[in-house]
Amino acid sequence: MYKGIVFDLDGTLVDSKLCFRTIRKQLGIPEGQWILEYLDQLPRQEKAAKLAELEQIELQAARNSDLYAGVLPLLEELRSKRIKLGIFTRNCSSVVRQITGKFKMKIDLVVTRDDGPPKPNPAGFKKFLETWNLMGHELLFVGDVYHDIDCGKQAGVKTALFTNGNSITNSNLKPDHQILGYDDFHHCIK
Ligand SMILES: [Mg+2]
CATH class of the missing domain: 1.10.260 (434 Repressor (Amino-terminal Domain))
Structure with missing residues (x-):
């Protein structure tokens, strides 16, 4: 896991x-x-x-943002399994603070464009791996676009594509997991 x-x-x-x-x-x-x-x-x-x-x-x-269905229960479940939780975004720190505050999300580590080169530069993954003392295969990155998956692969971490109910249209994209929605996440953490 x-x-x-x-x-x-x-x-x-x-x-x-x-x-x-x-x-x-x-x-x-x-x-x-x-x-x-x-x-x-x-x-x-x-x-x-x-x-x-x-x-x-x-x-x-x-x-004006909304969480996708099932995000909060999933984060709670992952936390109860003692899995570290992070956010890696091209957005800025103030926005992440606003969103995590608004939805009362507990996140262990956030890396934004204020912290270093933005994705798709994979450098930000180093911070997660070093802070949590993990190997690449122990870390899963969940993103919604091609560049997320590519960036995760460059960093040597495992990848999951969140498709929000859609099927993958880019056949070059080979994430380790595909997630239609957050009630469909359990196959990633078996
Ligand atoms: Mg995105």
């Missing part, structure tokens, strides 16, 4: 209703560009201003 389970946030634990197309439009980011990476190469002042604007958009989305 896994000793640690790390979740992506948006689209995995919470339906945050973030529309990246709208965000790009609002911040003047060309379609198809990665938001954080685009902002990172802007002049310092412009970058700071746009990151602040992005954070406001994310905080507003967090206020």
Whole structure:
């Protein structure tokens, strides 16, 4: 059984209703560009201003967010099995604090873009593995997009794709587990 389970946030634990197309439009980011990476190469002042604007958009989305069905009971169950729980997200720390506070989620370790290079850079996994003293195969990463699975594989951890009831459309994607919903999680922790 896994000793640690790390979740992506948006689209995995919470339906945050973030529309990246709208965000790009609002911040003047060309379609198809990665938001954080685009902002990172802007002049310092412009970058700071746009990151602040992005954070406001994310905080507003967090206020309107909903947890996916079954998340809280699952987290409680995993906690009762003494499995460490983490969040690894491209979102910022203030948003994670707001969401974990709003839904009273107990998470042992959170890694956000404020802590280091954002996903899909796999460096953030080092923090989970070192803090919890785990080997890669003892850690499961649950995410909702291709880049999550790819990032987990690069870090040498096990991966699960949360599909929210959909079937996998990308055949290159070979997660260790596929989760339709959180009442369908038990096959991952047998
Ligand atoms: Mg996501």
